[in-house]
Amino acid sequence: MTVADARSPRPLPEDETDRLSGLRVLHAMDSFLPNVGGLELSIAALTRYQASRGRVVAMATAQHPEAADRENMGGVEIHRLPTAMRLLPGAYVSDTHTFFPPVADPLFARAFARLVDEFQPDVIHVRGWVLYSVLGAARRAGIPVVASAHDHSQVCATKIMLHKGNELCAEPGLVKCISCAHSHYGVKGVALAAGLHQLGSRRHREVTLWSATSSALADRGTAPRRADSTAISSVVPTFIDDDLVSLASDERTEQRPDFVPASAPYLFYAGALGAHKGVDVLLDAYGLLRADGFELPLVLAGLPRDDFPVPDQPGVHVATNVAQQAVIAAWRHATIGIVPSVVPEGFGRVAVECLATGTPCIVSALGGLLDIVTDGVDGLHVTPGDSVELAGAVRRLLTDEALRARLGAAGPAKAAGFTLSQVSPRVDALYLQALERSSPAEGREVRRRPKLRARTGREAV
Missing domain, CATH: 3.40.50.2000 (Glycogen Phosphorylase B;)
Known part of the structure; x- marks a missing residue:
């Protein structure tokens, strides 16, 4: 308990x-x-x-x-x-x-x-x-x-x-x-x-x-x-609405949305495009991954903020004002979902959405995210603001297909408890x-x- x-x-x-x-x-x-x-x-x-x-x-x-x-x-x-x-x-x-x-x-x-x-x-x-x-x-x-x-x-x-x-x-x-x-x-x-x-x-x-x-x-x-x-x-x-759990696995999200790669694997983030959500930390971690030879795209979907213009960075794709069904579809087809907040979230709805789709989720170990994702069970925890640790967690999942599958399989049942x-x-x-x-x-x-x-x-x- x-x-x-x-x-x-x-x-x-x-x-x-x-x-x-x-x-x-x-x-x-x-x-x-x-x-x-x-x-x-x-x-x-x-x-x-x-x-x-x-x-x-x-x-x-x-x-x-x-x-x-x-x-x-x-x-x-x-x-x-x-x-x-x-x-x-x-x-x-x-x-x-x-x-x-x-x-x-x-x-x-x-x-x-x-x-x-x-x-x-x-x-x-x-x-x-x-x-x-x-x-x-x-x-x-x-x-x-x-x-x-x-x-x-x-x-x-x-x-x-x-x-x-x-x-x-x-x-x-x-x-x-x-x-x-x-x-x-x-x-x-x-x-x-x-x-x-x-x-x-x-x-x-x-x-x-x-x-x-x-x-x-x-x-x-x-x-x-x-x-x-x-x-x-x-x-x-x-x-989340019960319909979102069914939406996460039915034909409405079976097709990839047009703002993600048509067939290639990718990393996905959804939420406000601001530093308080750790987007800058995620971008730094992504830069480290590319330097190590991991070139899968990073897709960011959310509302832009005037105080944090997302820098133009190789491999990073930004989508704004995306409909909810398209966001769920993007979670579903992502290889890894990432919620890198540096503020203690009151809850963390996007992490539940990610779990519901069966995509393994990496989250910052603070705030309400601790109630949603259990480290090593349905996702991984990382230290907030630590881009090196975040890059290491992504690298670990990318190179361990069995771990990805185990964490992803545990997600939908966990998400169902938040309906x-x-x-x-x-x-x-x-x-x-x-x-x-x-x-x-x-x-x-x-x-x-x-x-x-x-x-x-x-x-x-």
Whole structure:
């Protein structure tokens, strides 16, 4: 049993799951569709699955210039609410990828309070700094709040636990965090770090139940200040849609996508094309491999970043804005998949995708990746930032066909444990725990049962 397994809330028996039929769940997160990222895709899949399982589900997020303020998406009510931050000149680099501050946004908080009155949730499930704009309405209405840590934002203003972008941060501290956030964000970083450390930290105690997507996140606790921090006892991983597991081996990905070699073996990386993901380390390792006579191509697929233009390097092919099905196909046909992050990932969705396709995976030995890939069982671990060690691990797999086959064969079964159907019962267990913690002895969910049953069929707008 792994550490993550020991911390996982026990899935509910079928009769307990039935008790939650009609449960009204209001999700809130900083960014949602049409923004496409690992977290947005995962939570969109979760909300649709919950709706299909008899929950009444809504999502609250920030307004988006390319999406309606209110829509129905697969039986889920989507509410995109106004934010005061959007009115501040220069607050955002992009109008589509915005963020919340670690204090309440007044416009969003008021709109969210109206939504709570209208939707009447039984539980509110929050991810990200939108938490601080949600807690006031939840407290006044007596609604339990489940907060899920998907990155390090509950303890770190930059969310990546790298001190000034160079070294892993051992522990937060007010002066240290302000200096680091200033280096990362500029002047506004001072307010972000101070707000999180002094104000947000205290408000974390208003959360009914905390969970984390990996053991590494759980070990960080719930707040940057020790006096406010409590242990996170529940680990509920991020998940991939069950369809992605079947997609990894069926006819939809049988043909190679057009951005990879037509027939030759290749190395594959998918993710943001930035130094924080270790792309520079990977390129250095690839240069060492070519110097040793290994000339198979390296394919990089992901979103480009202005702060890290990928250098033109022999044998390296870059593809941007690639559709998810094409990424899965690229994992499937790759000889080796590589996830070389130098920041402690909150989870590591791309590593699960790689395992699902039966491709052996090399990952940095830190963060959530440790929960996904077991060294020598379904992949290999390497020291983060060590290009020589990474090149050695690739060389080892390229020259040992039996090892490649053994690691690849173990991947799909491991990935299946991170599918939505396997993880969603753990989410239900969190909701039941939160309801019980916030209720008198007779049980809040029992008291509200007549209302839930009566409103299960309520039409979504």
